[in-house]
Amino acid sequence: PRTVTVTSSEVVEALAEPLQSIVEAVHALLEKTPPELASDISEQGIVMVGGGALLNGMDRLIQEHTKIPVHVMEDAVSCVALGTGRVLEALDLYGAVALKSYARGEAFEG
Known part of the structure; x- marks a missing residue:
């Protein structure tokens, strides 16, 4: 194994295209x-959760492109797991909503 130093500008360059895709998806x-x-949303702002929310400057990038305030949750990564757990606990309620969205073609493609 060897150690490789990666500069922040190299990271920014590597992430430029995926970040642009995220901004376009938000729009x-x-x-x-x-x-x-x-x-x-315009008044209250966008709330970011998940690991991507922790990328340095991601909140500012989305705020600059949408002109909407962006808030990153304090424990952004845990929010995803906790939210998923709540949905699973009430699957009878949320499952119907998800199925209706899917039937209307509103599901995200992954």
């Missing part, structure tokens, strides 16, 4: 958001 999602919800 697309906001465009499909119903007006009453879009108004709430």
Whole structure:
């Protein structure tokens, strides 16, 4: 094994394309958001969770491109697991919502 030093500018360059895709996806999602919800998002802001939320400057990038305040949760990584757990605990409720969204073609492709 050997040690390789990677500069922050190299990391930024490597992430440029995926980050652009994320920004475009956020824009697309906001465009499909119903007006009453879009108004709430504009006022309250976007809440980021998950490991990607912890990327240095990710919140600023999305805020600059959307002109909407962005908030990163304190324990962003755990929020995903906790939220998933809550959905699984109430699958009878959330499962129906997910199936309706999927049937309307609103599911994310992965």
